Amino acid sequence: MKNLLFAATFISVLFASCSSDDDNGTAMEIDNEVVAPATYTFTRNGENSVSFSGQTTRIMMAGELVSAFKNFDTATENSLKAMFAHVEGAADFDSDALNASDKNVRSKTAASTDYFAANTTESTLIKNTFDSYITTQTSEVFPNENTVAEPGTAGQIADGSSVRYVTSQGLEMNQLFAKGLIGALMADQMLNNYLGTAVLDEADNRSNNDNDITETDKAYTTMEHKWDEAYGYLFGTSADPANPLATIGEDDSFLNKYVGSVAGDSDFSEIATEIFDAFKLGRAAIVAKNYEVRDAQAAIIRQKISEVIAIRAIYYLQNGKTAIENEDFGAAFHDLSEGYGFVYSLRFTRNNQDDNSFFTRSEVDEFTEAMLNDGEHGLWDVNPATLDTISEAIAAKFSFTVAQAATAD
């Protein structure tokens, strides 16, 4: 019996260690009397109790803003900054619904309770960094719309048949902005705000949830809603938000897209399912008032979303490295700009071991500075060895290798 038990443990350890990415997660569906539904569908007294419209709105605002980075003829520094820090009723967007909204992207950038409530210094620094991306785009890249990019000169560069617009350092600011927001907005709000006990259990949230006391005129308790808001930053624009895996990767240009991309790599094929299942089970746990199960699911989501950001950072650094080696600067700058944004997003990851980021501010700053400091002209001069060093340093915090992250198949 002992042998058998030992052997079984041994096997399951083996299984877990080699297939942590391949686990189909079905074992999670029944856990401590909490049963997850087949889809992300929850009701109270027959009424839908799931709501995350604010997240959907912010994803769509971010999408329009990032597209507007390339509106050379119509966008200005002021118009882009107005989209970023939208004020209710201002005609900043193409969509009337977005214009009418009282939400905006900037106020939720680097704004999580856990990381930034008592760290407004860094929060302000990060918001200002995103502002500076806009300024660089309009002051440096816009005037050189019809200039061929060269070391030290902003302008156009070909990436295959695509045209990229880069700074004098070879950076694509729209990519820095978009991929940086995946961390600073989506992941930060999800992992460090809505899934944290400071928010989920704030004030009377627990007793209200225990007693089914819903918000005024709503079908949900505050705790349920907070959980749904976390969900919304990943699945808020899904074609069918109750069954979002059917279209994962196609529903936005932010976190949804890249969870889909990572899940498309056979090394990580179950990651989207694992995240979705954890969201479902955690929400069911709130309904069942089982907060242990809830927090266990939050931990899974934190780990997996952090992995997605790290995998994608390495993926782009390594693809950029290959392109640099082939002297295909256009392709390299595009990849490395995406990589830069994902590296910047590492700051917003969440390590369950210590409830802090996997990477400190200074670690992330060292990475991004290293990318630009191999020579006078930033990415034009970047050394492949630098990109390997950063990639290895990122992978060292996780159980996957640089090679696994670098190849998508």
Added chain:
Amino acid sequence: MKHLFLILSTLVIVWSCSTDDDPQTQEEPSASFNRQAMLVNWADKIIVPAYRDFQQSTNELQRRTVEFTATPNEVNLATLRNQWITSYRAFQKVSMFEIGRAEQLRFRDRLNTYPVNVAEVEDFIATGDYNFELPSTNDAQGFPAMDYLLNGLAPTDAEIANIYFGSNGLAHKAYLEAVVESIHVLATDVYNNWETSFRDDFVANNGFSASASVDKLTNDFIFYFEKSLRAGKIGIPAGVFSNEPLPQNVEGLYYGYLSKILALDALDAAEGFFRGRTNNTGNVYGESFETYLDFLNTIKNGADLSDLIIAQFEEARVAIELLNTDFTEQIATDNTAMLNAYDELQRNVILLKVDMLQALSIDVDYVDTDGD
């Protein structure tokens, strides 16, 4: 017994999780095919002669352009147009060799991005303010821009010629001349580079690595076959990659009777390269993918892989020959025939990209971009 099961299952688990981690190493095939001889045949019997023909055709193209802009009439327009067709067809023989200088110059994108962006061309004509080195101007230059300038400005030749006439025609003349000059400069640059230095570098780089000439040009060839021939000439206009067919995306849209000719030229060139055919014509063959596969004795489903590929070239040729001379007509009347031609080309993409590359131990060095 239990233990055996345990060990077995452990083995299965370990085995199954390590399959994804195989390093992508490339090994030199045990028996060594003379790659250098293949490179010499490619360079001296196919690539350099094809660039020479193309370059010379652009000399003539420039001469005919000057003749037309000096005296814009129907006769000179027709002569220039014929030379445009000759050069466009010669281009089909070099387009797949996007390596070295051609790659640096973005040769194919600058000479043959279609459909032409008419609004951009009209803007450039009106303002005279453009720079063909900018990647954003790919779709306003090259042969597709000439197609519009020679065939698309008006319904009749008399009216087209008239647009270039007198002081009102100066802007059009200048733009036509600039487009042709750019084609000529690009063609000359790449050809001279092959003749003066690149041929020797290319042949000397005869190793077995991702940066070796064989590996690189093989990838360029298959990329061309997949993206430019299969997709660009047939698949995209037939709507394979969109919700509806896109007849406006055929090659040589404004002339109207060129899409099939160019597709067949490209197919012939691709097959000629596969078979190592001297000057891409006739019956003299040298070292090539065909002889390389035969040397390795590559068998697929009991048949010679090189035979399968050659037979599939023929299937594709038969399918394309069935099409209307003008693909826009074909798409309008019976798009299924277009789709069939696409499928026949796609079958060869698989044979080349999967089976041939596996046999030659060459890794694919390009991926479909993730679209952002």
